[in-house]
Amino acid sequence: MGMSVQHILAVVQSDLQYICSLRHILEINGFLSVTVARNSQEAILYFRGVGIYQDRRHYPLPTLVVLDCENRDGVDLEVLAWIRDRSALGSLPVILLCSEKHGNGHVTCALDPASFIVERNNFSDLLDALRNVEAAGETRVAVA
Numbered sequence: 001m002g003m004s005v006q007h008i009l010a011v012v013q014s015d016l017q018y019i020c021s022l023r024h025i026l027e028i029n030g031f032l033s034v035t036v037a038r039n040s041q042e043a044i045l046y047f048r049g050v051g052i053y054q055d056r057r058h059y060p061l062p063t064l065v066v067l068d069c070e071n072r073d074g075v076d077l078e079v080l081a082w083i084r085d086r087s088a089l090g091s092l093p094v095i096l097l098c099s100e101k102h103g104n105g106h107v108t109c110a111l112d113p114a115s116f117i118v119e120r121n122n123f124s125d126l127l128d129a130l131r132n133v134e135a136a137g138e139t140r141v142a143v144a
Contacts, residue, residue, distance in 0.1 A: 065079070
């Protein structure tokens with residue numbers, strides 16, 4: 001029996017058009033619960049349930065995180081490190097969206113068994129990765 005990706009936290013601070021496209025692709029493919037954090041601080045506040053994020057009915061803990069490696073300030077690696085430093089979140093699936101030019105810089109993330117690297121503009125591969133996480137049947141729960 002597979003795991004259900006019930007809530008996705010996407011950490012994307014790039015252009016608004018990309019955020020809208022990502023949200024649209026996820027929603028039309030059945031991933032209806034998506035929250036977008038625009039930087040690492042917002043993502044970590046979300047995980048910690050601080051401020052408005054303490055209302056878990058509106059801001060549930062994610063069962064999967066999508067990190068955009070196009071973020072200029074290295075937010076993707078900062079959030080990934082923060083997640084992996086918490087034992088309760090250690091096996092939370094993380095999908096890293098990388099462009100070809102950034103792929104080599106994130107190759108170490110491939111060593112993390114709960115992280116997946118997907119080409120940033122290939123939404124088909126992203127959906128495949130999401131379905132693979134669901135099919136894996138692993139019990140992973142958490143937030144970003």
